[in-house]
Amino acid sequence: MKTGEKLRDWIFNQNTRRVGQIAEDIIQKLFNLEKGHNQFHDLYDPNSNSRIEVKSSIVQEKHKNSSQLETVIKELQNQTFTPKNRYIPFNDWQSYQFDCNIQQIKRDQFEVLYYVLFFYDKTLIFKMNSIDISTDDKIFYSNKQHKGNEGEGQFHINEKTLAYHYEKYLERLLEYSEIVSLFPDSQ
Numbered sequence: 381m382k383t384g385e386k387l388r389d390w391i392f393n394q395n396t397r398r399v400g401q402i403a404e405d406i407i408q409k410l411f412n413l414e415k416g417h418n419q420f421h422d423l424y425d426p427n428s429n430s431r432i433e434v435k436s437s438i439v440q441e442k443h444k445n446s447s448q449l450e451t452v453i454k455e456l457q458n459q460t461f462t463p464k465n466r467y468i469p470f471n472d473w474q475s476y477q478f479d480c481n482i483q484q485i486k487r488d489q490f491e492v493l494y495y496v497l498f499f500y501d502k503t504l505i506f507k508m509n510s511i512d513i514s515t516d517d518k519i520f521y522s523n524k525q526h527k528g529n530e531g532e533g534q535f536h537i538n539e540k541t542l543a544y545h546y547e548k549y550l551e552r553l554l555e556y557s558e559i560v561s562l563f564p565d566s567q
Contacts, residue, residue: 384557391498392438392467403436403496407505409562410552411494420489433490437480437537438498439473440466467500470553473542483534485521487513494551497537503559507551518544 391399404422407413413423413432423432468476482495487510497504513521513535520541523533537545 382557383560384555387560388498388500388556392500399438399498400434400436403494403498404434406496406503406554406559406562407432407434407494410505420486425492428491430491431489432492432494433485434494434496435482435485436496436498437482439468439478439480439500441468442477442479470499470502470504473499474539477539480537481534482537485513485533485535486531487533488531495537501555503554503556504546504550505552505554506545506549508549512549516548518548 391402394402408415408423411425413425415424416422416431417424421431422434424430425432468478480497485493491510493508493510493513495506495508497506508516508519513519513533514523518541519535521533521535523531
């Protein structure tokens with residue numbers, strides 16, 4: 381198995397926080413950025429004097445059945461549960477239902493948002509200015525993520541909205557092998 385495929389498989393088997401750190405590392409290296417100057421943003425661009433936020437999501441097919449414990453137990457008792465590969469190849473994304481939640485967005489803490497979608501065969505990197513998040517009505521940004529979380533919001537990317545993000549905000553599309561090549565000292 382090639383190193384790019386190993387990286388992909390590793391990403392698809394990690395929790396959200398670890399994947400988020402990988403996305404930050406990719407963005408930092410790819411665009412020659414510095415670490416953030418405080419805990420309220422991830423990276424910093426000294427050329428534009430911009431605070432950078434990085435969000436990421438693994439793109440997977442939606443579950444067909446409820447994840448309520450009662451339903452899961454019934455599936456297990458009836459032996460109808462079979463583990464399913466829910467990975468989505470980018471070139472076939474329109475054939476699947478998926479929902480990537482880009483969340484915990486605190487617009488006043490950054491000027492630029494990079495958001496990374498990890499498909500099974502490609503990695504898509506999008507770039508958007510903070511102001512675009514709330515002014516572009518095709519983003520469907522909600523400034524209310526949880527009750528009481530003022531100034532924190534979210535938007536979703538799914539099979540209905542990905543084409544718009546791709547057309548308007550795509551910055552880079554990378555193979556996993558290209559990501560590995562960004563870090564030659566690690567090979």
